[in-house]
Amino acid sequence: MLSAALSIGVLLALLGRGAAGTAPQGCDIPPQELTRMLQILERSVAESEVPNPSVLLAFNLAGATGSNARQELLKKIQEDAVNRAQKDMSSGQVALYTLALLSSCRDPQHVESHRLSVNLSRVLDQKTRKEVARLEKDGVPLTTLYSVGLDVLALCLARTGDYEQDAILLAKQLLSPGSQIDVDTQAVMALALECVYDRTKLPDTRDLLQEALEEVSKGFLDKQAEGKGVIGNIYSTSLAMQVLETASKFYAPREWDCAQAFSAVYSHQLQQPMAVAQAVPALVHKPYLDAASLDCSVVTVTIPQLALSPSQATTAQEGPxxxxxxxxxxxxxxxxxxxxxxxxxxxxxxxxxxxxxxxxxxxxxxxxxxxxxxxxxxxxxxxxxxxxxxxxxxxxxxxxxxxxxxxxxxxxxxxxxxxxxxxxxx
The missing domain is CATH 2.170.130.30 (Ferric Hydroxamate Uptake Protein; Chain A, domain 1)
Incomplete structure (x- = not known):
């Protein structure tokens, strides 16, 4: 365990703090817990029936680019994107695949597998246009606002499509009186708005996005205080943490008790791979907003192979x-x-x-x-x-x-x- 802790400790030092800046005391994940979480992700690659782009995104944002499981997953993601993106993937799925490939330093406009290729950015933009058209017409998208938030975030990071107009629509949804949007959906929508806020040069657009981001981020602070570290539920908390890590200018002069939120997440001992993948980026201070700006050649980490503890065993023992x-x-x-x-x-x-x-x-x-x-x-x-x-x-x-x-x-x-x-x- 000591060597594992040292490996992850070096990883954290090499990673820096991403878009969030220097982490205050108490806002670092314990090395042993990060080791445990990365091992869960590594095992999930072999065990999962469906290639999970969120796991690849977590590997890359955590700097675990030397993992054999990561290499295998990247190959599966590329193959799946070529085979399914245009046929039966939702816009949100295409967005996650786009984010995963961007974080792997791959061009989503030209994804290849077995001599076939797909322009994933174009597919994403086409599917997003359909989502937005339904949202404008009926007040609800084809799928969910969560998916549309991912769509706009991925389009913005890939610098593709009409993401500025899409962000305006999302901001109006967040600011709509009486809207009851759950925390995880608010979080991905806010991350999309942050990306667009940093890209747009239109003052009116920036003002609208700022208003929405102020409302969401301050609301997360209130929810965390009420939930004693939990924002919504334990699974949505890590997504909200990404927003609070990167949006401090929108809730200033209030301060975020990040240690309380970090403690709530890592003390929960997450086991489900998707929940772990969703938590890792915030815990290593590398939010989804960093997905397109990673240097994939710099940090490579070997995830220690440790024996499973009883709590990590995949087969539960029967009780009475x-x-x-x-x-x-x-x-x-x-x-x-x-x-x-x-x-x-x-x-x-x-x-x-x-x-x-x-x-x-x-x-x-x-x-x-x-x-x-x-x-x-x-x-x-x-x-x-x-x-x-x-x-x-x-x-x-x-x-x-x-x-x-x-x-x-x-x-x-x-x-x-x-x-x-x-x-x-x-």
Whole structure:
């Protein structure tokens, strides 16, 4: 462990502090924790069914460019971009691939794999135009505002497309009276606005973006104070931290208690690879805004290979049985239905195991389907009813009255807990 800590300590020294400047005391991730997080990302490359551009982005921003897993992932990302970008990727997915390639010092306008190529920047701009057109017409994009925020950030960093006009639209969304935009969406939108603010020469545009950035960043400070370090939830906190690290001029003279936020994130011991990938950039003071300005030849780091601790093991040991109550409800589409059951699973089981147990006991009522995503398996259909991007419907999971903040492959119900799956809109 000592050699691992020294390796990461050297990494942190070489990295500097990115766009955020010198980190105040208490705002550095402990070296052992960064080691643990990078190892989770490295293992995820081999274990994941879907190549994750957020993991590649995290490797690059953390300076772990010497990792074999990183090289393998870069190859997969390029291949996947060529094969799927124009066909079945959402604009947000294309944006993440663009950010990942920019951070790898690759030109997104010319991505090659197996003698085929794609202009990813052009594809992103085309998909963003469709998102923006729907947003202007109906007040909602084709997918989500989160995706559009990523789109504008990637276009701005790649210096492609009409990102200034897109940023104006995002700023107006953030400033709209009564808007209820969640923290992670506000964060990616704010990062996009920061990029455009630094690029535009139009005074009126800068004034509008400044107003939106002041509102978002000051709101994050308020939420952190209320959440004792947590901004929204533990997963959105790291994205909000990127904004607070880079937007100090927009919330001055107020100060950010970065040590409190850092402690909240790294004390949570994140395990899910996507959550880790989302946290690493803020924890090493290298936000997404740095993605297009990295020198990929300077820092190379070998991530130490350490034995897994029990908390890092990929296969959980079975505990004594627990009882979980499970209810599915649809009042939105077709004939309404509600079914309830109670299942027994080993303690420490994920919610996915609960759904599998319910389906095994009663496949007629509790059948379900999942799709592999960067956040793990996502339930796309229950009882034959599938969510729809067109209708903006999905299956939302609750513990009692509280919406779950983790996916079915990560969340672990407790004995006696009541899990509800409700067909909902977004």
């Amino acid at each position: 049985p627990i009882t979980v109550h499970y209810t599915i409800t649809n009042n939105l589409k077709g004939k309404p239905f509600q079914f309830s059951t109670t299942v027994s699973v080993p303690a420490g089981s994920t919610l996915l195991a609960v759904l599998q147990a319910a389906e095994k006991a009663d496949p007629k009522d509790f059948s379900f389907e999942t799709e592999a995503t960067s956040w793990g398996p996502m339930v796309v259909s229950i009882h034959g009813l599938a969510g729809s991007e067109k209708d903006r419907t999905f299956w939302e999971f609750f513990s009692g009255a509280d919406s779950l903040q983790e996916g079915v492959g990560t969340y672990k119900p407790q004995d006696g807990e009541h899990i509800r799956a409700v067909f909902s809109t977004y």
